[in-house]
Amino acid sequence: MLMKTSTDTLAVDEQVPALQMPDAKTVLHANKVEKTYGNGTHALARMSLRIQRGDFVSLLGPSGCGKSTLLKMFAGLEEPSHGHIRWAGADTPAKSGLTSAMVFQEATLMPWATVAANVRLPLDLQKVPRVESDARVGKALAQVGLAKFGHAYPRELSGGMQMRTSIARALVTQPDVLLMDEPFGALDEFTRNRLDTDLRALWQSTGLTVVFVTHSIYEAVFLSSRVVMMAARPGRIVADVPLEETDRSEAYRLSPPFSEHCRTLSGLLMAASDTIDLH
Amino acid sequence: MLMKTSTDTLAVDEQVPALQMPDAKTVLHANKVEKTYGNGTHALARMSLRIQRGDFVSLLGPSGCGKSTLLKMFAGLEEPSHGHIRWAGADTPAKSGLTSAMVFQEATLMPWATVAANVRLPLDLQKVPRVESDARVGKALAQVGLAKFGHAYPRELSGGMQMRTSIARALVTQPDVLLMDEPFGALDEFTRNRLDTDLRALWQSTGLTVVFVTHSIYEAVFLSSRVVMMAARPGRIVADVPLEETDRSEAYRLSPPFSEHCRTLSGLLMAASDTIDLH
Amino acid sequence: MQTLSDHHASTLNWLAPLIVGAVFLLLWQGLCTAWQVPVYLVPKPSDIARTLVTDGPSLLLALATTLKITVLAFTLATVLGVVAAFLFVQNRLIEASLFPYAILLQVTPVVAVAPLIIIWVKQPTLALVICATLVTVFPIISNTVLGLRSVNPGLLNLFKLNRASRWQTLVRLRIPSALPFFFGGMRISSGLALIGAVVAEFVAGTGGTGTGLAYEILQAGFQINIPRLFAALALISLTGVALFVSMDWLSRKALGHWHESAQGA
Amino acid sequence: MQTLSDHHASTLNWLAPLIVGAVFLLLWQGLCTAWQVPVYLVPKPSDIARTLVTDGPSLLLALATTLKITVLAFTLATVLGVVAAFLFVQNRLIEASLFPYAILLQVTPVVAVAPLIIIWVKQPTLALVICATLVTVFPIISNTVLGLRSVNPGLLNLFKLNRASRWQTLVRLRIPSALPFFFGGMRISSGLALIGAVVAEFVAGTGGTGTGLAYEILQAGFQINIPRLFAALALISLTGVALFVSMDWLSRKALGHWHESAQGA
Amino acid sequence: QDKVTFLTSWYAQAEHGGFYQAVAAGIYKKHGLDVTIKMGGPQVNGMQLLTAGQADFIMGYDLQVLKSLEQGLPVTTVATSFQKDLQGLMTHENVNGLGDLKTKTILVSTSGRPTWWPWMKAKYGYAEAQARPYTFNLQPFFADPNTVQQAYPSSEPYQANKAGVKTKFFLFADEGYPPYGTTIVATTKLVAEKPDLVQRFVRASIEGWKAYLANPAAGNVLIKQDNPKMDDEQITFAIQRMKELKVFDGGDATKLGAGVMTDARWKQTYDFMVGAGLLKADTDWKKAYTTQFVKDLKVMP
Numbered sequence A, B: 001m002l003m004k005t006s007t008d009t010l011a012v013d014e015q016v017p018a019l020q021m022p023d024a025k026t027v028l029h030a031n032k033v034e035k036t037y038g039n040g041t042h043a044l045a046r047m048s049l050r051i052q053r054g055d056f057v058s059l060l061g062p063s064g065c066g067k068s069t070l071l072k073m074f075a076g077l078e079e080p081s082h083g084h085i086r087w088a089g090a091d092t093p094a095k096s097g098l099t100s101a102m103v104f105q106e107a108t109l110m111p112w113a114t115v116a117a118n119v120r121l122p123l124d125l126q127k128v129p130r131v132e133s134d135a136r137v138g139k140a141l142a143q144v145g146l147a148k149f150g151h152a153y154p155r156e157l158s159g160g161m162q163m164r165t166s167i168a169r170a171l172v173t174q175p176d177v178l179l180m181d182e183p184f185g186a187l188d189e190f191t192r193n194r195l196d197t198d199l200r201a202l203w204q205s206t207g208l209t210v211v212f213v214t215h216s217i218y219e220a221v222f223l224s225s226r227v228v229m230m231a232a233r234p235g236r237i238v239a240d241v242p243l244e245e246t247d248r249s250e251a252y253r254l255s256p257p258f259s260e261h262c263r264t265l266s267g268l269l270m271a272a273s274d275t276i277d278l279h
Numbered sequence C, D: 001m002q003t004l005s006d007h008h009a010s011t012l013n014w015l016a017p018l019i020v021g022a023v024f025l026l027l028w029q030g031l032c033t034a035w036q037v038p039v040y041l042v043p044k045p046s047d048i049a050r051t052l053v054t055d056g057p058s059l060l061l062a063l064a065t066t067l068k069i070t071v072l073a074f075t076l077a078t079v080l081g082v083v084a085a086f087l088f089v090q091n092r093l094i095e096a097s098l099f100p101y102a103i104l105l106q107v108t109p110v111v112a113v114a115p116l117i118i119i120w121v122k123q124p125t126l127a128l129v130i131c132a133t134l135v136t137v138f139p140i141i142s143n144t145v146l147g148l149r150s151v152n153p154g155l156l157n158l159f160k161l162n163r164a165s166r167w168q169t170l171v172r173l174r175i176p177s178a179l180p181f182f183f184g185g186m187r188i189s190s191g192l193a194l195i196g197a198v199v200a201e202f203v204a205g206t207g208g209t210g211t212g213l214a215y216e217i218l219q220a221g222f223q224i225n226i227p228r229l230f231a232a233l234a235l236i237s238l239t240g241v242a243l244f245v246s247m248d249w250l251s252r253k254a255l256g257h258w259h260e261s262a263q264g265a
Numbered sequence E: 001q002d003k004v005t006f007l008t009s010w011y012a013q014a015e016h017g018g019f020y021q022a023v024a025a026g027i028y029k030k031h032g033l034d035v036t037i038k039m040g041g042p043q044v045n046g047m048q049l050l051t052a053g054q055a056d057f058i059m060g061y062d063l064q065v066l067k068s069l070e071q072g073l074p075v076t077t078v079a080t081s082f083q084k085d086l087q088g089l090m091t092h093e094n095v096n097g098l099g100d101l102k103t104k105t106i107l108v109s110t111s112g113r114p115t116w117w118p119w120m121k122a123k124y125g126y127a128e129a130q131a132r133p134y135t136f137n138l139q140p141f142f143a144d145p146n147t148v149q150q151a152y153p154s155s156e157p158y159q160a161n162k163a164g165v166k167t168k169f170f171l172f173a174d175e176g177y178p179p180y181g182t183t184i185v186a187t188t189k190l191v192a193e194k195p196d197l198v199q200r201f202v203r204a205s206i207e208g209w210k211a212y213l214a215n216p217a218a219g220n221v222l223i224k225q226d227n228p229k230m231d232d233e234q235i236t237f238a239i240q241r242m243k244e245l246k247v248f249d250g251g252d253a254t255k256l257g258a259g260v261m262t263d264a265r266w267k268q269t270y271d272f273m274v275g276a277g278l279l280k281a282d283t284d285w286k287k288a289y290t291t292q293f294v295k296d297l298k299v300m301p
């Protein structure tokens, strides 16, 4: 079996307090974090998760199990109610020297700016010269198939096109850590596969660390070096499955190990979902 | 081969003008419609589509090909630039006597109202007595797994939970025509399969007509009585594939006809997508 | 931006302005004492405070009169403003025809029209209320119209699809969407109603019994009783702040659970 | 709601108010003639029109003076109001400390403080501008603060994640988000600046310098030259409508391509 | 040449003619004064501007000076232009005297309330409820024949006349209303430190009045310059009324000379105010004026 259960993970953390033994390779470390929202919703139970430099971690789990919450805490956008998040051993993302980009679950575009201006935003904020930023924006837009829509406004785009704009905005910064919350969910399978392949290639050619929320088990298995399965109410990690590094060409999708992983994860997801009463 | 090409569909329409031969079974009829948005985007090329009472039509196609546009025109929310839409032979949805509900691509919830109040909205608008509406809302919320979240506000929900609220709001009205724009895209596969099965059962037990936009070929094949494949720039119908009526239990997903249909549609989607330059 | 805890934030809301106010008053007192500014030019805060105590009853009586006009005018302006905004949003023709005349209400100086109003309206309180309402109504109309138009197009589609009547769309969609703007208008207008009442009294007089703060100010000015003048001004200002704070509180109550502008602070 | 074509809609915008205005004026003229209302009580529109023609040049000169004060006060109020709103949104402490005092600006009646201002500010134009600014500034502060707070929380997160400085967040996020509210404030304040200028001249115009429309109104009033009084009022009203329309135009220009409130009409 | 600023009580009009004449005819200059006249207006509080040092002399009003004294303002009256206050009442034609108003609505301005209105109530027994606000606008008076209103003899009756409404006018001073009209008020500091300058200003102003009533042409030019809306007809009317009512040369002035003030008159004003509850009895009313500059003036009308 390829997975270790969450209980194992927790056990390791309890024994060796993270702060005493900083690990140069650890990029993100959620240390006994817990999240209860203002209205009393217990979104995440106390849990720990360590993400190494160069990991491609997919988060899978039923709707409402706290994937977005965890991602936002990694990004420093939500404070844990207990425990703390460390970025490459530092207190804040800024101190860690790591650059990060995030694709939110909603497209989150500025309605008053064109598609190109929306994508250029992170570069503008970093004061990248206009000549360079224009070139990078052009490239990113082409990558998501929106080369001809740079001058359009967000409300003139379809849902999938808005999401692609948001993806382009994350890619354009060439970050150290890429946090993606169901980025390809609103795309057709063909486009999605193309972008999957592109993302995988980008990850392989750079030292990029990716944390990727998805609902597609196939996508998770195709892309990741590690899949973390969560369960809901309260959100917690129920499995942490490392996947062996192999050549992930299109052929991989038809290979027996691929199906094997998918089946394992399907079972885990079903178990994790059992806590939700759909009827 | 199970499909007829769009050229056939068009040819039929050209020969027999729809208005001269009203068809009692036609629920929705897009007659040579075309859509160009105010900013000049040619979203849909002239096309015709006839949907019969009791059809379960899935619309598949690359992102930005005009699926949402077509759905909105069916709902009477966008005017065609050319041609016209007829509802059961009438000019307007109201005159047709048909009731319809739509799940938009975005959750589109009222931020000031609780989940229960959001779901209750269509019933309130129809002045359904509170006792009855409360019961129906409770049932719909349970159906989408949000029974415990009736008192929450939309901003306290995860993305998938917001979308489920929106689905509950459509189901609660028990409409004649159900228009759904990627309703299950933001849900995990387990929840999605459950809702697929529920929707299929609902459709089978009532005379419901469904027009369903999805990016999942598997979902389309599992659910539909007919799949319409669209291509982009400008949006148009490239294939119209009727599927034989069989028992769609979970076992069907593993049957050879299922795989066969999926493979056919995959090929069609790839062909339809070729017009987008992703690089 | 708001890293302070809720408890600290609300203490801050009370304490900070009080401290600033105290510092300001002390500075004022100090400078007046140091430069020996005569009381009839600028009175010291202590002089004003003493007057507030000694003349308190008569000033409070005047305040009551002014407040009555203010509240009546504000209520009237809210009702009229909201009704006008509804009409404007319901019907393009009504809006195009009448909106420019709503602007007239605002830009025609009360100081100039007050005499005409006094001629036609014999009842003095009513005349004053009308004058003050003229000053108050426009921000409510303008902000409410703006709000009623700022509706999420997706939700508008949802209502259309469910064949909501105009009335249902208004009550269940446009009004809730408009609330942040509407309360913005109320916050502006509450103060305007107060100065409207004062200005109306200035230009139209209250005549006979039951005179308001404007009369007190005029008389104090005429009698060079400057501490009393400042005391009356202080009462007006405090009332204005109280009105604003209560509007703000109302706005938070109504919007707190969902609108960004009402959160955090 | 707006089923009329764009072309028709814009014709309607012009035609409808003109027709309503014409009907109103005809009614007025007719009633005055029928009841033989003496001109010194309520003049007929024809009397006013005649006066507008004969006294046109001198009235326009007066209008120019008033307009100068209006524009200066409006500009000053916009700058000050926006700066104040920025400060308030940047720093919780500044806001808590100073916002209540911004309210004071609004609720302290100019009519009452004008005499004090004249004592301290020797330059008459400046004194008038200050008085008018006091009247004008609050709606801009209030609406702009409201707008700067009404930011999409998702976008705020995006900026935080990209380590945007406060300045960048202000310029690139808060300001664009605030524009609909800001323009709402401008629409209200443009009219207030005008009446502020008129009222300031009424109460503070120390003659000689006071050659604006308020002086014309006062003098026409003293001389029972009622048609001239109405002519001056008409000029003020028209100016107010013109100011409003230009603000509205500006708002549409700035927001038209993205905000709901500016579309359709 | 000493620089002097004089602040009037209202927009330039014939009632201020003497001062403008003194400027126009070079009378001030002759007395070594370089005088700037600033116009007052609604809401311009002369007393404050005087004590704030923005004017050296202002056009004053006895009741306000006494009230100021009570508040401790260091001001004093140095001369009076008119022996009679110009305040009065305008009525429709059917009224025969100030005692005839029991059933009338009386329009009283805000400044009238603490001045002549208590005097009138006390003298004729009128009720508070008869009073309605006067906002310097004649339409209410025109619209209702049962209304009477406060007026200046040269102003409102002229306007009413022009509008074709027949009116009568009654001067309060002729019925015993005590204060002087259009006085000259200075700070006690100026009086103590520069009595010579004050003396010169008083003399030149009174001479200005005499010259103005003899031939107003020069003064009128300046009046119309400051207040372009003032027309010749109205000025002529006003001068005529001032002469008829003998405001400049009547009363004590006939014997003692123009500009003169007497202790007896000031006592009457003080007594009236105390009696009406307008002034504290312990106010040192003698400080409200000084006769030192007018007693030897001897400008005989």
Ligand SMILES: Nc1ncnc2c1ncn2[C@@H]1O[C@H](COP(=O)(O)OP(=O)(O)OP(=O)(O)O)[C@@H](O)[C@H]1O
Pocket (backbone or CB within 6 Å): A155, A156, A157, A158, A159, A160, A161, A186, B037, B038, B039, B041, B042, B043, B061, B062, B063, B064, B065, B066, B067, B068, B069, B070, B105, B235
């Ligand atoms: N309001 C609008 N104004 C202008 N153009 C629009 C508007 N809405 C959609 N479009 C354009 O119309 C085309 C079709 O859009 P539509 O939303 O129908 O696509 P879709 O098939 O639903 O795509 P997706 O799968 O991404 O949701 C796109 O090119 C889009 O840019």
Ligand SMILES: Nc1ncnc2c1ncn2[C@@H]1O[C@H](COP(=O)(O)OP(=O)(O)OP(=O)(O)O)[C@@H](O)[C@H]1O
Pocket (backbone or CB within 6 Å): A037, A038, A039, A041, A042, A043, A061, A062, A063, A064, A065, A066, A067, A068, A069, A070, A105, A235, B155, B156, B157, B158, B159, B160, B161, B186
């Ligand atoms: N701002 C909030 N206030 C209160 N509760 C919240 C808030 N955001 C999320 N929650 C709650 O926290 C839980 C986890 O939400 P989260 O968005 O992290 O789920 P998720 O795993 O991303 O789900 P999905 O797949 O549907 O996006 C949910 O029960 C949700 O109701």
Ligand SMILES: [Mg+2]
Pocket (backbone or CB within 6 Å): A067, A068, A069, A105, A181, B158, B159, B160
């Ligand atoms: Mg999520």
Ligand SMILES: [Mg+2]
Pocket (backbone or CB within 6 Å): A158, A159, A160, B067, B068, B069, B105, B181
């Ligand atoms: Mg779509």
